[in-house]
Amino acid sequence: MDTYYIDGKFVGDDRALISVKDIVVLRSFGVFDFLITYNKRPFHLDEHVQRLENSARYIGLEIHHTNSEICEIVQETVKRNHHHMESAIRIVYTGGISSDGLNPDGRGILMVMVTPRIELPPRWFTDGVKIITVDVERFLPSAKSTSYLSAVHAIQQAKKQKAIEAVYVDRNNRILEGATTNIFFFKKNRLVTSHRDILPGITRSIIIELAKDFYGVETRDIDSSELYDMEEVFLTGSNKEVAPIVKVNDLQIGNGRVGEHTRRIMQLFRDYTNSYGQGKHRLQLPAICTQTGFA
Ligand SMILES: Cc1ncc(COP(=O)(O)O)c(C=O)c1O
Incomplete structure (x- = not known):
């Protein structure tokens, strides 16, 4: 089983759950980024996290983590998946719970999903x-x-x-x-x-x-x-x-x-x-x- 990071915790991938009230579910209000590892090193992680921050700014989503916090969480999640030869990494930041389905109430959720890298033909x-x-x-x-x-x-x-x-x-x-x-x-x-x-x-x-x-x-x-x-x-x-x-x-x-x-x-x-x-x-x-x- 793979280990994901979700909202402050490292959990098995089958326990990485978000609320259906998160505005990302009905309105797709969220940002993400994708990268892979080479020799288990996340490739240009800093730039991918910088792009995540830029993406959030462009769509008006507030990020409550610093870039270096996100980088550390990604590195830790990759370490906890050392059974992968190489990994694919998805960093997702949701808009968070929305009571009226249009305006986020407060904080979004940070998720880091690390899966085995699938080789292309x-x-x-x-x-x-x-x-x-x-x-x-x-x-x-x-x-x-x-x-x-x-x-x-x-x-x-x-x-x-x-x-x-x-x-x-x-x-x-x-x-x-x-x-x-x-x-x-x-x-x-x-x-x-x-x-x-x-x-x-x-x-x-x-x-x-x-x-x-x-x-x-x-x-x-x-x-x-x-x-x-x-x-x-x-x-x-x-x-x-x-x-x-x-x-x-x-x-x-x-x-x-x-x-x-x-x-x-x-x-x-x-x-x-x-x-x-x-x-x-x-x-x-x-x-x-x-x-x-x-x-
Ligand atoms: C719309 C779009 N353009 C270009 C790219 C390529 O970007 P990168 O080289 O950072 O993977 C992506 C990657 O996800 C994309 O979604």
């Missing part, structure tokens, strides 16, 4: 995968709130089309991000990723830092018409890491195989996570984000 990374595009605009996109209805719905559509992710396109035909990933593409030796109205992915920031030494990196709006000129495409995210894309809807990308630049990015990320896990290397990432935009 290796052929995704050797052969590349398909994604689809969907018309979605997230409300307050810089916040990772518990309200992920559009993501769940988009992933259902993706699965029906044998795709692993759905990428959001907005009313201005801008390609924004995936349901739980950020998107990058290569064109003429330059690496491009969208820069606003997205969640500031921690993996995205790391890839920008790692890629800078090898490629010109552009962070800008991406028009959906650019799909036709993309030479290589990949997604980044805490769970999928760097996932090569060879098909978008019915459009083949490049020659339909994982391209050499993407393979290099995957290797750079693998090397970095290995050395991070051994405590040897830690990139200084730019400040997580502001509400209006970030680099």
Whole structure:
């Protein structure tokens, strides 16, 4: 059995319960963050907790813990799950009890759920995968709130089309991000990723830092018409890491195989996570984000 932290206590996962009166249940008023471990070390925990705090501020949810308290609780919860080879960590902060179902009465609840990390199919990374595009605009996109209805719905559509992710396109035909990933593409030796109205992915920031030494990196709006000129495409995210894309809807990308630049990015990320896990290397990432935009 896994051990979770909930509202001041460490308990078996089957005893981690919240009230049905918590406003997160009926109104999805809460925030969360997700990260994994490498060599049992939570990967860039500080940045994930900073993003949780930012998310809470954007949606107007009060957090009654300091960032360092949350980091300590996460570290302790990971330690209590030492039976995992590697862990997936979900940090959730609920809006708390609401008497009228619209206004939180007071304090929310902090939960840390630590589960075994599930390995993704290796052929995704050797052969590349398909994604689809969907018309979605997230409300307050810089916040990772518990309200992920559009993501769940988009992933259902993706699965029906044998795709692993759905990428959001907005009313201005801008390609924004995936349901739980950020998107990058290569064109003429330059690496491009969208820069606003997205969640500031921690993996995205790391890839920008790692890629800078090898490629010109552009962070800008991406028009959906650019799909036709993309030479290589990949997604980044805490769970999928760097996932090569060879098909978008019915459009083949490049020659339909994982391209050499993407393979290099995957290797750079693998090397970095290995050395991070051994405590040897830690990139200084730019400040997580502001509400209006970030680099
Ligand atoms: C909407 C959205 N965009 C991007 C990401 C990728 O962020 P990260 O690299 O920090 O996992 C996520 C991850 O959960 C997400 O939910």
